[in-house]
Amino acid sequence: NGQLKATLRGGSGHPMLGVDLSGGLAVGCGAEKTCRVWNIRTQRMIHQLAGHTTKVTCVRLFNGEKDVLTGSADRSMKVWDIARGTYRQTTTFRHSSTSNCIDVSPDSSTVFSGHMDGGIRLWDIRSEKRVLDIPSVHGGGVTSVQCNPMNGNQVLTNGRDCTLKLIDVRTCTAIQTLGHPDFRTSFNYSSCAISPDGSHALAGSGTTGDVFVWDITDGRVKKKLKAHEAGVGGVAWGRGGSNGQQVATVDRNGALVLWA
Numbered sequence: 001n002g003q004l005k006a007t008l009r010g011g012s013g014h015p016m017l018g019v020d021l022s023g024g025l026a027v028g029c030g031a032e033k034t035c036r037v038w039n040i041r042t043q044r045m046i047h048q049l050a051g052h053t054t055k056v057t058c059v060r061l062f063n064g065e066k067d068v069l070t071g072s073a074d075r076s077m078k079v080w081d082i083a084r085g086t087y088r089q090t091t092t093f094r095h096s097s098t099s100n101c102i103d104v105s106p107d108s109s110t111v112f113s114g115h116m117d118g119g120i121r122l123w124d125i126r127s128e129k130r131v132l133d134i135p136s137v138h139g140g141g142v143t144s145v146q147c148n149p150m151n152g153n154q155v156l157t158n159g160r161d162c163t164l165k166l167i168d169v170r171t172c173t174a175i176q177t178l179g180h181p182d183f184r185t186s187f188n189y190s191s192c193a194i195s196p197d198g199s200h201a202l203a204g205s206g207t208t209g210d211v212f213v214w215d216i217t218d219g220r221v222k223k224k225l226k227a228h229e230a231g232v233g234g235v236a237w238g239r240g241g242s243n244g245q246q247v248a249t250v251d252r253n254g255a256l257v258l259w260a
Helices: none
Strands: 016-022 025-030 034-039 044-050 056-061 067-072 076-081 088-094 099-104 110-115 120-124 129-134 142-148 151-159 163-168 173-178 192-194 200-204 211-215 221-225 232-238 246-251 256-259
Touching: 025 056, 034 056, 034 067, 044 076, 056 099, 067 099, 110 142, 110 151, 142 192, 151 192, 163 200, 192 232, 200 232, 200 246
Parallel strands: 016 056, 099 142
Antiparallel strands: 016 025, 025 034, 034 044, 056 067, 067 076, 076 088, 099 110, 110 120, 120 129, 142 151, 151 163, 163 173, 192 200, 200 211, 211 221, 232 246, 246 256
């Protein structure tokens, strides 16, 4: 219904570069090199994860909310165990390009990362090794990577070349390229999302503020939604709302719009 549920405090005043929400926890990372973990019900910060040497650009909670994944401009990603009262860093993945975005497979076995060099990489949690490198997915940095919730072999990406791509990680090829003359990816944090049923893709334009919905099957724009007065950088698609399909979009002026 759009009502404020909680205000989570404890930051240093630096802008947050990445956030995630799952179950009863929220996480946020930023330029002060750390990632904070909050209990949403109590609105109390329960962990401050310190270990990166430069700004933390992205963060994800694993399913079960017992582990956190962070990516940093220090060209590393770290896995943190937060199941106990004292956190513990368990795994570090190192790479040659800053990760702008990360996601975790539904079974929590694989990490997907999108990088400034335009490539995406896959990492195995159990072996702690990189298992796949797909270079030059975008002609510019990858700003968002999202697992298809209905197909673990597909990943949706957004890139600074102003396109979205649906990638088959088995063949390392783009199944679908999505775009529009009015669509612009303007920020290194411009996100994208896949509908819960895996049939549609969503992203907002960083210039006009228009929100685009594409049909993943044929690549066509199904809807072009107008409500924002500034460029849209953040989008999410969940199972909320009256019909089980709710979209949230936020622009650089701080306006949040909920779509049913």
